[in-house]
Amino acid sequence: MVSIEVLPATSATWNDVMETAPAFAADAGPLLEAGSKIVATLRKDGSPRISAIDMRLVEGHAVLMLMPHSQKVRDIRRDPRVAVHASSHASADMASWPGDAKLCGRAVQADPVTAARLRDAIGAPEEVAGDPVFVVDITEVVITRPAPGGDQVEVILWKGGDVRRMQAR
Template identity: 45%
Template structure:
């Protein structure tokens, strides 16, 4: 399968979230842009979780993860493409509501040189960063959680639909 085929074969690229839930997608993107470091969860060879700080880029079409090609987390996702990425959060005591966003799904490597170069350029990453370092997320679900004083609200996007799955 070529990279173009891999990108076009994604069942749920970021553009599907934006098309089916535009306001939710805008809030999610803003939460991911608010803090430079995100937390990536992958699965190690033995099945235990690995958490690592990463950056996530969002284009109009894709949620993009760029990793050092030989890193442990890159090896993890080549072995098992399931991931979750959590946005940053202020956690400041003077903020009344602490929202976070999470994107979960499977990654697909970008092997087509032109697409990889375009995504690296859009992210401001030098092209010499290396082949095999750019991955697109095929999104299974997106969650926004808002925690306030004695309240928690969770909104889930899955299969093109939004659901409020918890609040108090």
């Protein structure tokens, strides 16, 4: 058995991201809502598992809608650390690529009343009424996109209310 130490981290809601960095959130939100999304969870042996996922930004939270008996639910219940990547499918033409966004944190299962309210806000179909809903306590959000001028990639990181910009070739 692998022992994994979970270190304490500052966490936030999507509302916190919007309040501390409104321009960043205005750019990251549409990227997180668009395209296909992949979640990384940790398997029992500590290795990563990646799976398609439905994640929405609802009522100031990053909300994960999961199938009740999926391996990713078992992973999250054992170790709540997750990373979600929203991909806009980069093309060879950097100028037409809007960018990607990622968020990391810990997935916390919503209580039944909150889960029902979030499902209603999303407009989830009745047949998923009993499925688990998780809210991500966010530790960081990252945007990767073309830098102004289009010849480099810009990486913008939100962590604990601070925003940092980096460029890479």
